[in-house]
Amino acid sequence: MSQDFMDPEIFADFIVEAKEHLETIEPNLLELEKAPDNLGLLNDIFRPMHSLKGASGFLGLNKINSLAHKAENILDELRNGKFSVTTEMMDVILSATDALRVMIESLESAGTEGDIDVKPIVTHIEALLASAVTSPATAARPEAPFEQSDDDMSGLNEAPAPKASAAEPLPDLPPYEAETYKLTVIGEGHLADFMEEAREIVENVNGALVELEKDPDSGSDLVNDIFRYFHNLKGNSGIIGYKELNALTHEAETLLNRVRKGELAPSQPMIDLLLAAVDAIDELIGGIDTQVTSVTPSDTRLIVRKLQIAAETGEFLNGAAETLTIEDILPAEPEPQPEETPQAEIAPLPAAAQGFDPEDVHIFAQANQQQIENMALALNTLRNDSSNTDFVDGLYRSLITVQNSAGYMGFEDIRVTAERTAGLVDQARKSDLDFGLMIDILDQECDILADMLKAKISELTGEKLEETLPEVPALETAAVKTSAPEPDVESERKIEKRAAAGPAPEPEKKITSKETKPQAPRPQASKSDADEQAAATKGAAAPKSSSTIRVDHEKLDHLMNLIGELIINRNRFAMLARSLEDGQVDVQEVAQSLIETTDAMNRISDDLQDTIMNVRMVPVGTVFSRFPRLVRDISRKTGKNVELFMEGEDTELDKSVVEVIGDPLVHMIRNSMDHGLEGEEERVANGKSPTGHVYLRAYHKGNSVAIEVEDDGRGIDPEKMRQVAVRKGVITAEQAALLDDREAIELVFAPGFSSAESVTDISGRGVGMDVVRSNIKNLKGNVAISSEVGKGTKITLSLPLTLAIIDALMVKVGKETFAIPLDAVSETTKIEARRLTDVNKRKALELRGEVIGVVELAEMLGIERTGEKRSILPMVILQDNDRRLGMVVDRLLERQEIVIKPLGAYLADFDLKGISGATIMGDGSVVLILDPHEVYGIAAQTAR
Incomplete structure (x- = not known):
């Protein structure tokens, strides 16, 4: 696809959906490992992987597409009973999802798939697939369902010969030479619409087929839905001129039409065949080069012929299918057979229509009558409002539809006229030419085209139509953005989709992938042209996507x-x-x-x-869903039996916060499992259950959200922390002696600090908890840790509901005004100066029986203050988790709602301690926002 059509919104949607797919896959894989016979669970894993493969192929993300395709293959083998669920199998699929996640995150941050090496994973998967040759599961299931186009031909013979691996070519088929050609793009945004709808169709048809598999007698509604999905995709592929995709969906549609008529009943082999067809569709989609809007199709000859045999004979792995030969797949001279007609009510056609598929004639007539009306509507509107770009685009789309449908039917004169007129419209669109200057010539050209269409339709159907364009009054409603009204979209798409597949077939000859050779239905780039264009844009990075939120x-x-x-x-x-x-x-x-x-x-x-805050809120469950997999992996690496309990997944946070907390939580859980939890023998010796427990909780706490990671492990020994900190030079022995137990435990947040005896690939490098604190601080939150030796450790993240607007208490110090986040304010008071005392060289205050440390904000920030010594001190009592600190100010002002603004890059070098941001007041003045957690830390450090 050219850069003009690289819509960032499409890539943003892909990234959102890809993450959702991975979040669905990983937990289900872990559940599947526990319940390997759960076919429904396996299908729930297969579908999102299948959709991820298709969507990435649409966008030309070849690395993601290739790996997802390999993972899908092995999942399909599991579904078909070729393999049993094993730990090795789960490991390689989970490794694939890890690599997919890395590539998707790289795509989000840098606009490319990154340089991750997926060859070891692919090699492992291919080795497992090759082992299917000798797998006992294979022998136990001789009636394997139909596979996609890279299946071994021997799978159709009576002898239970093994299937070739996905990487091997079909041994008996003539070599397939894929020919690259250009796709037809109808204006800006059209290919994006096609890609989005195709992704939805692939996902929907997968789900519907699996549902039909569970309940074949569920009724006609589900079959009709599946038929409509294939029908729509067939139409859409025809509009862009994708011949192979159009032909494949046509055969699937024909088979389903027999089911709709009651001539065939849904069965397991039929569903397997249709799922294999969807796999082949995904592979075809993966052949689209979005950089140059061209396609290099894969070999679909086998799957197309399988669908044809199924539709013609009703046989799948029995009867005619068992004797399928190369001649059946590539017949030199196929015997003429009347084609099934989905539209049973189509009347007999006149002599002029002999040689054409009755369904094609019906669709051509119906769709092009609609296009005649659309052209009239567009021209009439543009005559009164030549700047209406919606109707300009609508006119162009109608002309392209006529061009494609005429090319498919072989009506070269109509095709050339439509192509010429569409070229005029497109040239005017691109040059911003006033359509008012062209309306007369366009009106004349469209009149000629309408007369040609009506004459041809009358000749084919025997119905007399009016000549020239009909008079259509201009609409007073919003502009129409599609080329046909909703009731006729189905039939219109049907002919448009076929249009790109090539000219109409010979009389009574069935369309196959071999026969759909285009007879110049439209200009088409040669292979060398497409290659040159691909080379010109090779290596171009996909557009960097912006973060998106789905809004009801x-x-x-x-x-x-x-x-x-x-x-x-x-x-x-x-x-x-x-x-x-x-x-x-x-x-x-x-x-x-x-x-x-x-x-x-x-x-x-x-x-x-x-309302805006509510729009931005997303559940933390989107992050929590990755941790069952993480716990499972670490549990296997460490040899510890660990069970994860999650609570509060529905708790909502600002999306920008949710996107960042993933890494801190990963570090915390890794530390809990590697350092916190004991081994099985040690736990049993200490009177604990052999299985360790990790708890991940989220809940609301005032105007913030708390996220806890707790374990029932050995806890943190404060004395050991002091010793390690001194030994590693983090603090001196004198400083260590002054630390209370809480402060000693908090040494885990010191940069480079680690109490691990050795470094592993899980933890022990001394960077994890420092990263946690830094990331949470950037989110205007704070981290608290509590631990009891022999009982366990709990780490609590306190995060703001939103990063944009907060309630704050305004205070005055000297001539400066400061804002203190209100959720950190326990209370405000005024005390007599004589009540302040010294405790361990710190100022302190006894307030209602509690001793609270006190700090002068002016002294801390180095602010000069004038005036005599005060006898009454205004004080703000700050709450930092379960610790409190009194902060003396000059004046207590009002509570106010403020908008948080970052300090800016030019202040980054100043390292402003205790300041988290700024806000702008109503009079335009700038006020700094204090960071209560950092203020507490500065106060404690100053006292030492």
Whole structure:
């Protein structure tokens, strides 16, 4: 695809969906390991992997596509009973998901798949697939379902010969030479629409087929849904001119049509065959080169012929299929057979239509009559409003549809006329030419085209149609963005999809992948041209995606309503301003109106803020879902039996916070399992259960969210922490002696500190917990740790609900104003200076029986203060988890809602201690925001 069509939104959607797929796959793999006979669980893993393969292929992400395809192959073998679920099998699939996650994260951050080496994983998978030749599971299931196009031909013979591996060519088929050709793109955004819809179709048809597999007697609705999915994909592939994809979906549609008619009943072999067809569709999609809008199709001859035999005979692995030969797949002169007609009500056609598929004639007539109306509507609208780009695009799409459908049917004169007229429209679109200057010539060209179409339709159907374009009144509603109304989309797509597959077949000859050779239905790049274009763009990075959030439409509707209320109040302010300018109004009356309007604005702004925050909130379960896999892997590496318990997955946080907390939680869980939990023998000796427990919890705590990682391990020994810190030079022996147990335990957050006796690939390098603190600090949160020797350790992350707006207490120190996050304020008070005492060289205050350390904010920040010594001290009591600190200020101001602004890169070198950000006040002044957790740390360090 050219860069013009590399829509960042498509890549953003892909990344979101890919992450969701991986979050579904990993937990299910772990469950499958516990319940290896659960076929439903296996299908739940297969579907998202299958969808990931298809979506990545659409976007030209070949590394992701290739690895997902290999993983899908082995999952398919498991589904088919060729293998049994083993630890080795789970390990290699989990390794593949790890690599896929790394590539997707690289795509998100850098716009490329990265340089991760997936060859060892692919080699391992291929070795496992090759072992299917001698697998006992294979022998136990001689009736293997149909596979995709890279299956071994011998799988269709009576002898139970082994299937060739996915990497091996079909041994008896003539060599397949893929020919690269250009796809037809109907304006900007069209290919993006195709890709998005195809991804949804592949996912939906997989789910529907699996559901049908569970309940073949579920009724006709499910079969109709599957038929419609293939039908739509067939249509869409025809519009872009993808011949092989169009032919394959056509055969699947034909088979399903017999099921819809009641001529065939759903069965396991049929569903296996259709799933194999979906696999082949994914592979075809993977052949699309998004850089140059071209395609190099894969070999679909075998799967197409299997579908044809199934539709013709109703046989799958029995009867005719058992004797399938090369001649059946590539017949030199196929016997003429009347084609099944999905539209049973189509009337007999006149003599002029003999030689054409009745269904094709019906669809050609129906779709092009609609295109005639669309062209008339577009031209009539553009005559009155030549700048309406929606109708310009609609006209272009209609002309391309006519061009493709005429090319498919072999009506060269109509095709050339439509192509010429579409070229005029496209040239005008790209040059920003005023369509008002071209409307007459376009009207004339479209009249000619409409006359040709109506004549041909009348000739084919025997129905007399009016000549020239119909008069269609201009719509007063929103512009139409599609080339046909909704009721006719199905039939229109059907002919458009076929149009790209090549000209109409010979009379009574069945369409196969061998026969769909285009007879110049449209301009097509030669292989060398496509190669040159591909070379020109080779290595071009995919566009870096932006972060996206899925929003319920009801929330958007509510936002629009609030915007409407804002506009009303804005108009009220403007009216009041004009009244004051006139000077002929009662000031008291205007003041009252201002108060009322301001109150309304406050209500609306509060509602807007709540709604926007609600839109940005996502459940932490999206992060938690990766940890069962992590625990499982570490448990196997360490040889410890560990069980993970998760609570509060539905707790919501700002999306920007959720995206960052993953790595800190990984470090915490690794430390809990590697350092915290004992081995089985040690646990039993200490009277504990042999299985260790790790708890991952999320819950609301005031205006923040707390996330806890707790284990029931050996705990942290404060004395050992002091000794290790002194030995490693983190602190001196004198400093260690002054540390209380809590402070000693918190040494785990010191840079480079590690109490591990040896470094492993899990932990022990001294970087984990320092990273945790740094990341959480960047999120304006804090970390607390508590531990009891022999009982376990708990680490608590306190995170703000949002990073944008907070409630703050404003205080004055000297001439400066500071903001303190309100959720860190336990209380405010005023005390007599004489009540301050010295405890261990620190200022302290006894408040209601509790001794609290005290710090002067002015002294801490080096702010000069004038005035005499005060007898009454305003004080803010800060709450840092379960610790409290008194902070003396000059004045306590008001509580205020503030917008957090970063300090900016130019202040990064100043290392502003105790400051987390800034905000802008109503008068335009800048106020610094204090970091309560860092203030506490500075106070403790100063005292030492």
